[in-house]
Amino acid sequence: MFQIAAEMNLSETAFIIPKNASGPNAFQEASQFGLRWFTPTEEVKLCGHATLATSYVLFNKIGNKSTELRFDTLSGELAVRRGLDGLLDMTFPLDAPEPVEITDDVKLLVASIYGEYHESIEVGLSPSLNYLVVHDPDANETDIVNLDPNITPEAYAAGKRVGVIAVIATAKGTQKDFHSRVFGPWVGIAEDPVTGSAHTVLAPFWQGRLSKKSFSAEQSSKRVGHLEVDIVSDTHVQVSGKAVAVFEGYITL
Known part of the structure; x- marks a missing residue:
């Protein structure tokens, strides 16, 4: 994953694994996934836009039928729901400075x-x-x-x-x-x-x-x-x- 992220050379690259489904249609049928994010040099605890991109791909490119996706991450469990007017609503832990x-x-x-x-x-x-x-x-x-x-x-x-x-x-x-x-x-x-x-x-x-x-x-x-x-x-x-x-x-x- 480090090597792929370095090759992509984007702010973050996301990697997902289905958790509550298996077989050839796991990505379409699962609603729970493992999710990790890597910059070109580091693994990070939380990344919003890579989570947004991941959810978009699952919903719109892979054809996942869930109304809500849950991701197991280094920041705990995150939820992403289909919102109004094409929005994706992501719920993250608050981190007040x-x-x-x-x-x-x-x-x-x-x-x-x-x-x-x-x-x-x-x-x-x-x-x-x-x-x-x-x-x-x-x-x-x-x-x-x-x-x-x-x-x-x-x-x-x-x-x-x-x-x-x-x-x-x-x-x-x-x-x-x-x-x-x-x-x-x-x-x-x-x-x-x-x-x-x-x-x-x-x-x-x-x-x-x-x-x-x-x-x-x-x-x-x-x-x-x-x-x-x-x-x-x-x-x-x-x-x-x-x-x-x-x-x-x-x-x-």
Whole structure:
């Protein structure tokens, strides 16, 4: 799986195994699957867009008839349901960021994203997935779009010492509730285009600041991703999105 993911060289590659069905029609008949995700360099605990893609393929390409799929993963059991208007509704564990000590390493990480560190910048670390959330209250959505990070070898080493897998820069939006970008060279991804797992962190981060539990969000990468995010309980968040198939093929092992 590591070798295949490295060959694909995408943000994540997903691998699935049917769990509650067997035989030639197992992928069509199963509703429970084992699911693992790999970047080109690491196995990760949670990946939203690869889960979205997996569910889309099972529902629309393989012909699975289930209304809900359940996946056994490193983040526990995840559920994906057929939603309205082609949406797929994914339920993930919520991972609220917690305040971190502002060390020299943290300051260097923030500066590598924003160009400088100043004391008004909010910084939090999610305890499960180890995303570092960085919020400059003076920044807007245009500032997020225009970020040009410079993650030097020194900043990369600082991230390793802090234990992050990625840094999320985020700002309040106008047409959208919030915008974000996700940078993860620590797991082999310079910038992830759309990151469902990051929104398990962003939803609780913005909950108190916007006094709401349902969000329309944009990940402002070059590809741009639009997500609908709902905090559905004290422990889980629902992330909804659409997928399309862009190519199909076979791998010869």
